[in-house]
Amino acid sequence: MYHGYLHLRTVCLLLLLPLIFGACGTGTAPSEDPVGMLLDSIKKQYAPDQRVALFEVESIRTPQGHILKGVTDRPEALETLREAMKGQEVAFMDSIELLPAASLADKTQGAIKLSVANIRSRPAHSAELVTQATLGMPVKILQKKGGWYRVQTPDRYLGWMDDGGLQPMDPAQWETWKSAEKLIFTQTYGSSHAQAHPSSQRVTDLVAGNILQLVSQTDSHYQVEYPDGRRAFVEKASAKPYGEWRSSLPMDREALVATSMTLLGVPYLWGGTSTKGVDCSGFTKTIYFMNGMIIPRDASQQIHQGSLVDDAKAFDRLLPGDLLFFGKKATDSTAERVIHVGMWIGNNQYIHSAGDVHISSVDRNSPNWDPYNYDRYLRTKRLLNQEDPGLLYLGEEQIF
Secondary structure, three states: OHHHHHHHHHHHHHHHHHHHOOOOOOOOOOOOOHHHHHHHHHHHHHOOOOOOOOEEEEEEEEOOEEEEEEEEOOHHHHHHHHHHHHHOOOOEEEEEEEOOOHHHOOOOEEEEOOOEEEEEOOOOOOOOEEEEEEOOOEEEEEEEEOOEEEEEOOOOOEEEEEHHHEEEEOHHHHHHHHHOOEEEEOOOEEEEEOOOOOOOOEEEEEEOOOEEEEEEEOOOEEEEEOOOOOEEEEEHHHEEEHHHHHHHOOOOHHHHHHHHHOOOOOEEOOOOEEOOEEOHHHHHHHHHHOOOEEOOOOHHHHOOOOEEEEOOOOHHHOOOOOEEEEEEOOOOOOOOEEEEEEEEEEOOEEEEEEOEEEEEEOOOOOOOEOHHHHHOEEEEEEOOOOOOOOOEEOOOOOOO
8 A cells, every 4th residue: 555655656746747847838947956846846755854764865967967966765765766867868877875875784773882872963073962862772773974873763863973872783683682681770860880789880870761681680780781792780779671661661640740750850951862961852752761652752743643632721631641832833924833842740730841850830820830831832742552653662562
């Protein structure tokens, strides 16, 4: 069914090409850059959200024709482009690379080997921090430039990270890592140690949600292994075997609220998705992850998941765990902008990351009433235990 739909969209695009290339005989002048228009059209069709899909292709015009260069992770987009160019008999040289890059050989999977790894918009430490990945998280490796890898996280988010935070793996290494018994760190902060007592040398810091391979255990400690082979000990009071943790998750609203309270006071960090620092959507994402759900990265993506609860400030409809979205409503000339998100905890209150993680109220008579966000409230969505393509459940998916 999908392939039929894809074929139909390709045919429609091909039918439009005469208009794009100015060949319809209407007397109008052809576009100055018909190939550029074609590239824009394909990008809108196959990769409208560059946070989760790549179509970075440009055309260089030469006397001999067009040189198409760039990268994409969408084979169907590349096929459509090639068919469109051939169909109109446009001379071109194809220098587009389909990701994962061939230069990676068979190391197209990897696992994060730091407690928290930064993922940026470009392969540079000065680039914007767009998201983070935590220890043990599996990532797809798409491309390598110098000491930087372009990766995709389980929520499909794309970005660049330096090689100090990633352990690339070939299929055999990946299968060994993925099939091994795991441990999840459940405390907000902590550390691993060289020996099975807390006064021994620290190996690394740890944050909630870190995943390690479980090697063995003593009465008080688990012995663990990192994706790069380092070994350490973690106190039993701060971690659980991953399978046991996953099967014991209550998946209820009270658990979401309890998790959110452990993050009170954590500082705001643009791009942050760990207990070291969170932005607004990184905060809600972390809460849900520690309760067995992977939700989309950004507020503007999270708002499209789950079911609608309210869009008229009828806050009595809300239940703990529901997500409240804030921003600018659509007008006749502008689209809606989703700027902020928080989580309802009951008693007319929600918890959110703005400056730091704190609790605000929708009750104008409350001392923690937040008139700024109240005035830009958009709507509330319910994600917990909802079925949606953008929601992953750790109890159903073998992510780790």
